[in-house]
Amino acid sequence: MAYAPGAVLIAALAVGCSGGTGSGDSATDSKPGAVASSTAPPGKYRTLPEACRSVSPATLKDLLPGSAELPEAQQEKVFDGSPAVTYDTDRRVGCRWKTEAPDGAHSLFVDFERVVSYDPAVSDDDRAREVYAKKEAAADLPSALPGSTDSGTPDAPDAPDASGSPSATASGKPGKDGGGKAAGKSSGKSADPDAEETADTDGSGDGGAAENLQPRVLDSLGDSAFLDDLLTRAGSTAQHRTVSVVFRTSNVIVTIQYTAQPALSTEIPDSKELQEKAQALGRKLVDGFSE
Structure with a gap:
């Protein structure tokens, strides 16, 4: 006890x-x-660059002809750019630059979007792939031309028009209606009589292979990329061309829109020059993410 x-x-x-x-x-x-x-892993990038500081003044001088000749105060204002309106700078930022010269106007817009998946079973990268794929599909790219230095998986053939053959637009996209980017969607697009000839006959510097200036998938920019090229008639006579380069790197999607409008309504903006400069900027932005 x-x-x-x-x-x-x-x-x-x-x-x-x-x-x-x-x-x-x-x-x-x-x-x-x-x-x-x-749970699926988060994306590689948790922040975005400062959009209006993402393009160097030296690059802006090249992309915006006439800006280098402006008085210093005006030049600084042009290079500062105008930030895009956004309500969450951790998810999306953008900036626009514009200049006017005696021979015409140029503008540049850069947009950064950081994609976040709210599904624990889907990674940010996978969600970004889905968002990018929708953008590429919306661009309605034509099939790659033989001999193109940048090619992708060809799209399904476009539906023939009433005459039984595909139509074409200024950007060289088959299956497009001359009145818009896609038949019945919009109006104001202008035919570029030199587009097909340029795409088929310009040398690419590799021994005579044809250079492709059509909208197309790009092979060597980020994880995925494509280029779009639209010639638009503004008003009754003036024409401007906008080259868009869209690429994805991990869970960030970057959109570049580079536009030129000559002062003379009879002039057509040079597609090759705009495409080369837009792609060069894209490569610089990709390198910035790698640093």
């Missing part, structure tokens, strides 16, 4: 230790590591 209280105490302590062990096992089952093991 003298030892009963001690036995009870030992039993209570044993029960207490056993209960503590059980509680620890339960915590282990629900620890963050266990949850993370079944």
Whole structure:
């Protein structure tokens, strides 16, 4: 009887230790590591660059003819750019630059979008692939031309028009209606009589292979990329060309829009020059992400 209280105490302590062990096992089952093991990994990029500082003044001088001749105060204002309106700078930022010269106007717009997946089973990168794929599909790219230095998976053939053959537009896209980017979607597009000839006959510098200036998938820019090229008639006579380069690097999608409008309504902006400069800027931005 003298030892009963001690036995009870030992039993209570044993029960207490056993209960503590059980509680620890339960915590282990629900620890963050266990949850993370079944959750898709986050994207590589958690922040975005400052859009209006993403393009150097030297590059802007090249992309915006006439800016170098402006008075210093005006030049600084042009190079500062105008930030795009955004409500979440961690998710999306953009900037626009514009200049006018005696021979015409040029503008540049750069947009950065950081894609975040809210589905724990889908990674940010996979979600970014889906967003990028929708942008590429919306561009309605034509099939790659033979001999193109940048090619992608050809699209399905476009539906023939009433005459039984595909139509074409200024950008060289088959299956397009001359009145818009896609038949029935918009108006104001202008035919470029030199587009097909340029795409078929210009040398690419590799021994005579035809150079492709059509809208197309780009092979060597980020993880995925494409280029679009639209010649638009503004008003009754003036024409401007916009070259867009869109690329994805991990969970960030970057859009570059480079536009030129000559002062003379009879002039057509040079597609090759705009495309080369837009792609060169794209490569610089990709390198910036790699640093």
